[in-house]
Amino acid sequence: MSLELNEVSLEIDRELILDRVSLKLPAGQSLVVLGNSGAGKSKLLEVVAGLIRNQYGRISFRNRELTPLPPQERGVGFVFQDYALFPHMNAGENILFGLNARKASSAEKSKWLKAVTEELRIDHLLERFPAELSGGQQQRVALARSMVLRPEVLLLDEPLSALDAASRERLALLIKRIQKKYKVTMIYVTHDHNEARFMGDQVLVLEAGKVVQIGSPEVIFARPGSRFVAHFTATRNIFPGRIVDQYDDRKALVEFPGGRLTSASFPESGAEVWVCLRPEHLALVSSETATGELTGNVAEEPACANQLNGYRINQFIPQGGVTVLVELEKEGNRLMVFSASRKVEQKELVVGSEVKLVVAASHVHCLPRQPDDIYCQPYIS
Helix, strand or coil: CEEEEEEEEEEECCEEEEEEEEEEEECCCEEEEEECCCCCHHHHHHHHHCCCCCCEEEEEECCEECCCCCHHHCCEEEECCCCCCCCCCCHHHHHCHHHHHCCCCHHHHHHHHHHHHHHCCCCCCCCCCHHHCCHHHHHHHHHHHHHCCCCCEEEEECCCCCCCHHHHHHHHHHHHHHHHHHCCEEEEEECCHHHHHHHCCEEEEEECCEEEEEECHHHHHHCCCCHHHHHHCCCCEEEEEEEEEECCCCCEEEEECCEEEEECECCCCCCEEEEEECHHHCEEEECCCCCCCCCCCCCCCCHHHCEEEEEEEEEEEECCCCEEEEEEEECCEEEEEEEEHHHHHHCCCCCCCEEEEECCHHHCEEEECCCCCCCCCCCCC
C-alpha cells in the first residue's frame, strides 16, 4: 500500500513544470522534496492535492485512483507556506473550517479540536486572531486545521521557512512526532538540506521539474548521483580528479588537486571524475599527531590509508556553539571540515596551524566527469 505517482507531467502556458515525475512512497512514511526555487516542488504538491490538474500521468493512494477526484475527495491535507489563515476568524474557527464545511456534528468537532490542539499545544490560543499570533503559532494553527480532518496524506510546503531557528527546530520535532504517531503519509517540501535529513524516510531531488535522484537520506547525502545533487546537499568539497589505479572491484586510487585518496565509491567506467568529500566525513588532526582522535566515520579503516597533509587553517566559521566549520588551504585548494569546537580548543588549533586530514575510503565518493566540465569550486553556505 503506497502513494504512487506514475509519469506525472504538468504544463502551464506551454512551459513544462513537471516532467514525468514518478515515485512510490509506502503508506505511513515521509518523503522530503528538495530542489531550487522554480524546480516545481510546490506545483508537485498542488497536483497531488488536486488543486491543479496534471495533464499526463496517474496518482493513486492505497490502490485508489486519485487523478480524477476533486481536492475534497482525495483525503489529502495541505499546509501552505504562508499559513493561509482567514484573518477575520480566530484560531479555533480557522481550525474548524474544514469540519464545518463537511457539516460535522458538534461532538465530532469538539472531540478533534480538543485532541489536536492539545497535541500541538495551542489549546490556550483558540480565541486569538491570526494577527495576534507569532509565526510559529500560526503555523501550528494551520497544521491543526489539516489534522482535524484526519488526512491520509499530509502535504507541507516549506512550513518552517518563515520561522526563526529555535522555532524551526521545535516545530520540526513536533511535525515528525505527529506524523509518526498518526502514521500519516507525508510529502514535505523544503530547500533546507538539514530539514531533509531529519524529516524524510526518503528524499527526492527535483531539478527543472525532473526527478534527478530519490532514495534514503543516507544514500542521497553520502552517494549523490550527480554534481547538482552533491552541491545541493552541501557536499561543499567537490574537486575534478582522475582515477589513476584500480586495486579491485571495490577500491580505486584517485588523484585530485589536494592529493591522492583511496575511494570505495567510484563509477564503473571512465577515468575523469568529480571527487566529493563531505565536511563531516573528514577528521581533523594536528600535523604532529600520527592519527589523532579519529571519529566513528574513519575508524572503520586504517587511518594511514587516506591522509592528506600540508593543509593550513584559513578561518573558523562557527556553526552554533558545539561545532565549527574549518576552512583549510593548500596551494590554493580549499577544503571545508566540520569539527567539534572543544577538539579545536583542546588541540590549540589557530589560523595558520598546519594539520592533517583523515577520511575513510567509503566516504571518498567519485562521480563521472567529462574532460571539458568546468572546475567546481567549493562553497560556503
